[in-house]
Amino acid sequence: MIRILVPLALLAAPALAQTAAVGFGAGQFDRGAPVEVAADSLEVDQASGQAVLTGNVVVSQDEMRLSADRVEVFYATPEGGERQIDRIEATGDVVIVAGDDAAEGASATYRLGSGTIDMAGDVLVTQDGAVLAGDRLSVDLDSGAGTVTGRVRTTLQP
Numbered sequence: 001m002i003r004i005l006v007p008l009a010l011l012a013a014p015a016l017a018q019t020a021a022v023g024f025g026a027g028q029f030d031r032g033a034p035v036e037v038a039a040d041s042l043e044v045d046q047a048s049g050q051a052v053l054t055g056n057v058v059v060s061q062d063e064m065r066l067s068a069d070r071v072e073v074f075y076a077t078p079e080g081g082e083r084q085i086d087r088i089e090a091t092g093d094v095v096i097v098a099g100d101d102a103a104e105g106a107s108a109t110y111r112l113g114s115g116t117i118d119m120a121g122d123v124l125v126t127q128d129g130a131v132l133a134g135d136r137l138s139v140d141l142d143s144g145a146g147t148v149t150g151r152v153r154t155t156l157q158p
Helices: 002-016
Strands: 019-023 035-038 041-045 050-061 064-076 084-098 101-111 116-127 130-140 145-149
Antiparallel strands (some): 019 145, 035 050, 050 064, 064 084, 084 101, 130 145
């Protein structure tokens, strides 16, 4: 009995921290391109430098499109510079499309300075007909490298 339980315990150990590498957007993305935004409603707080967009929100930059129910845009002002977008936080039915790749989840944060996207909440990534699911997705837009973590699931074709 013990001989059977030890191998089963060893097989179960990798399930505690599941991770899968995934390419996303193929690294062909111009982070310096203008950011275009469309929404049903826009609220701007000039003092804090924050904008809140709600209803059918679509954010576009180069070949990437982000859609969500709600998007908050946070600005930063570098010393001696003019105000720039620091990050975009999206919530509610978030979908990101970059080239032939797509990802959806409950929320996402796009940090323009570092060119990273972190998505959470039942993440689903679709690429070339393959589907990969997990709890979180992290993507580096410069390299196109991504990682799906937390109860990663996919179907492997023979």
